[in-house]
Amino acid sequence: MNPIDDFLSTLTSPRTAERYRSALEEFTEWYTSTSGAGVDWNLLTAVEVKDYTAYLQTVRRLSPASVNLRLAAIRSLLRQLGRTLKVKGPKQVTPPLRALSARELGRLFAAAEGSQRDTAILNLMARAGLRVGEVVRLRLGDVEMNGRSGWLTVRGGKGNKTRRVPLNGEVRQSLKAWLDERPKVTEDWLFLSRSGGPLAERDVQRMVAEYGRVAGVEATPHTLRHIFATRAIEKGGRCGHACGYPRAFPD
Known part of the structure; x- marks a missing residue:
């Protein structure tokens, strides 16, 4: 089992697993296309993740929420491997949620x-x-x-x-x-x-x-x-x- 499948098998929410799989596969494709090699999750650096964040914001022009979802997937997989990368995502403004009357x-x-x-x-x-x-x-x-x-x-x-x-x-x-x-x-x-x-x-x-x-x-x-x-x-x-x-x- 590869690291992505191994990580996703630990998630209890099918919806979260689906979203994280998509995010991690996107990152893997970007990493391979820019580095010419596959992702070694045990050696992945904060600089590489910051470069990916910049790509998402400047090239793909994704919203802060979409960028942070992708970063959350990467961080979660790395935590599963016992690693922590300090990479800040873009700030997002969440409108207050109104309770129904x-x-x-x-x-x-x-x-x-x-x-x-x-x-x-x-x-x-x-x-x-x-x-x-x-x-x-x-x-x-x-x-x-x-x-x-x-x-x-x-x-x-x-x-x-x-x-x-x-x-x-x-x-x-x-x-x-x-x-x-x-x-x-x-x-x-x-x-x-x-x-x-x-x-x-x-x-x-x-x-x-x-x-x-x-x-x-x-x-x-x-x-x-x-x-x-x-x-x-x-x-x-x-x-x-x-x-x-x-x-x-x-x-």
Whole structure:
């Protein structure tokens, strides 16, 4: 297995793996065309990566976000090899993310009311703070609920950590409704596609976008998680980067 494949096999998010593969293959092509040799990741220097950064900015005229994505892929692979290169990427200005209002969120849920599965998924992102990748990796055994409380074991989150997330009444109610309706199949994925297999991240992203279109709001899985973070901060909680939302405890 080559270093790129070896590194990508450690990633839990298929979307991240796909983007990083593309970025690393682009770098490999550039390196080979400019040096006449293949990349030796153990000998790669900061000067070479800085030259690549300059090429991306001046020749290809990529946005700061696109350049930083490519640098992130290179840094991550090198970390896998136990190496650290100090190469700064271009500064990028990220517009503040606006949380949906209560009325907008209500319209989004109204658009999804015909599907118990989709309602449960929306609840997990907006009211429990799960990432889209975490939602699609949930198994039946990750759900613990009784009449008055509930917990979710979330695996493979940021940093490949496992944590337990508390479920409020609205989330528990939507999960129960989905579990009562869920097809009885051998697959133990919590959320199933129409074919009976696991959902893909893109399925959820498209689903959220479509309900947003019907409801007349701009909605993505990330904006739904932002609702949870915003409300937690308003209530005096802490909102860390890694999921880092209040009452989400690493095991």
